[in-house]
Amino acid sequence: MPRRSLRLLAVLSVLVGIAAGAVVAVAVPRHAKTTNIPKLAVLRTAAPYPEVSWQHGMHATTRPRILLTAPDPAGGPDWALRAFSGTNILPKGVPLSHIGRELLGVKDCVELGRIHHGTFGWLDGGGTFRPVPAGHQAGSRNCRPHGKPLPEDHDSAVWTTWASHPEYGEPQPLATVVWGTAPVAVKAINISPRSVGTADLHRSADRRAFIAFLAPQGALPRATTAYAVDDQGHQHRVLRTMQFRPTLAQGRLAARAPDPDGGAPWGMAVVRGPQGTWCTGNAGRVVGDGVGQLDPRTDVFFDQSSFAYNCPALTGRFKMSHNHPLVYGFSAGVTVDDTGPGSARDHGRIALRHDPGATVFSGVALPGVVSITVIAPTQTRTIRPSGPSHAFVIAFPGSFPSGRIQLVSHFADGTTATQGDHTDDLS
Structure with missing residues (x-):
């Protein structure tokens, strides 16, 4: 990858x-x-x-x-x-x-x-x-x-x-x-x-x-x-169990965010990497102290806390810097109310009126970043990194089939840095 x-x-x-x-x-x-x-x-x-x-x-x-x-x-x-x-x-x-x-x-x-x-x-x-x-x-x-x-x-x-x-x-x-x-x-x-x-x-x-x-x-x-x-x-x-390199340590929950439909919270797990940086994997649902996939029909949970593969480099083109202070990714998928039997709707709850699914942003930031503003085609949200790893996760309702996403990092000294990607390849 x-x-x-x-x-x-x-x-x-x-x-x-x-x-x-x-x-x-x-x-x-x-x-x-x-x-x-x-x-x-x-x-x-x-x-x-x-x-x-x-x-x-x-x-x-x-x-x-x-x-x-x-x-x-x-x-x-x-x-x-x-x-x-x-x-x-x-x-x-x-x-x-x-x-x-x-x-x-x-x-x-x-x-x-x-x-x-x-x-x-x-x-x-x-x-x-x-x-x-x-x-x-x-x-x-x-x-x-x-x-x-x-x-x-x-x-x-x-x-x-x-x-x-x-x-x-x-x-x-x-x-x-x-x-x-x-x-x-x-x-x-x-x-x-x-x-x-x-x-x-x-x-x-x-x-x-x-x-x-x-x-x-x-x-x-x-x-x-x-x-x-x-x-x-x-x-x-x-x-x-599978050994998932480059890390061999136990992952742990570092950041969490509410689900737009009121389902299981989203979380971000981190692992200390071989070079001392914080490695991340996919955002997932939080069950207990685990982060992973929760089957919405059977409520069987598959922990993926230790599946951390994205480790920031200390040197080279991909190292974190003031201009690129975030290592992040996003995932798009269904939420609890999209899945029929076993879902919140099946238990009599009323879903919010928005496009189905959620788009979840997660990653880690440089220690100097005090807040992150996520500018998406549908809304803008600001969050703060948490813990020693400066991890973050945020879930937006629905998906973004087109447009541009920007993540603006705000530093303690008042400066900012913007990273962004097009979302036209999402559907």
């Missing part, structure tokens, strides 16, 4: 949880009597999720079966893992030669869900339960090629954080679950490094599929690996 002051960053939909985690050695059997997790009961039931254009599903070729169920630590509906085989629904009109081989052929899949009155489905963060057909695009699933044995040290588990969806206020993590399958019968699950509390482990009849409950959290520990421990005490890797 070219190193420019402005980066157009698309807000992507994620189909399964991002793997990350913590070490906990989980004794078996035991059931946690956790008291600090808020209970969310089924407040209403609804029809299955409708199809949407930004996700894809699968055609189930076998009858789905429940591998195991696990009591919810907070007393809500049981959690469950379901297995089935199927094929990916491929985009129409695209030649098979243009589609990755990993999407072709029959897959054996495991899905995470909840059980309500004997039905497998999903409970969103606002209390609405919806049945989820096997392979539906809204399901959280993990798949591998059909008929092939699970290899040793294979990423066959998923980290999932389920978040609340309050009518007003901020979402908070309700449950954090590591789930999936292992190549051996599981005696315990070890998750490293040691950075969260004790987990609760539940296993299938053959002890190869498992659900492990962790302390609810938004920000995920950096560089996490999960291991299944067999009866002989040997460890087999089932999950490993």
Whole structure:
């Protein structure tokens, strides 16, 4: 990706949880009597999720079966893992030669869900339960090629954080679950490094599929690996998080801004870079102390706090200076009221009357910058950088299909510097 002051960053939909985690050695059997997790009961039931254009599903070729169920630590509906085989629904009109081989052929899949009155489905963060057909695009699933044995040290588990969806206020993590399958019968699950509390482990009849409950959290520990421990005490890797260079440190929330539609706040995370500068990534939703993507239909949160790739240079053409005091980017995407089931509108709220979506500006400023004025085609706003990193984030309602954006930095000595970009490439 070219190193420019402005980066157009698309807000992507994620189909399964991002793997990350913590070490906990989980004794078996035991059931946690956790008291600090808020209970969310089924407040209403609804029809299955409708199809949407930004996700894809699968055609189930076998009858789905429940591998195991696990009591919810907070007393809500049981959690469950379901297995089935199927094929990916491929985009129409695209030649098979243009589609990755990993999407072709029959897959054996495991899905995470909840059980309500004997039905497998999903409970969103606002209390609405919806049945989820096997392979539906809204399901959280993990798949591998059909008929092939699970290899040793294979990423066959998923980290999932389920978040609340309050009518007003901020979402908070309700449950954090590591789930999936292992190549051996599981005696315990070890998750490293040691950075969260004790987990609760539940296993299938053959002890190869498992659900492990962790302390609810938004920000995920950096560089996490999960291991299944067999009866002989040997460890087999089932999950490993991605190392996102150039930084290897844990990201942290540095700035936040309200959402134009009253949904989850927007946030900006930073990481101290290898040269001592503050590195930034994409702006995202704030859940707890994490920054990332919040699936608006299922309220599953994918933390991206440590995905910091944009590090200001200390020397050279792209270094920050009085004339270029900001390293920033913007992203354009939907907000909470654009997404149908599970959205604020579904819970009876009234959306503001403006174009759908939001355009979010975020970045870091030189220490001498005391305020930043963002001049957009629709409005002008002024904000102050925050914290030692001088991070900032601001969300505008709607999008800007054309025009020019200017960011004016105001210094303590009264001088200013203007940076700007055209937005004609946005739609």
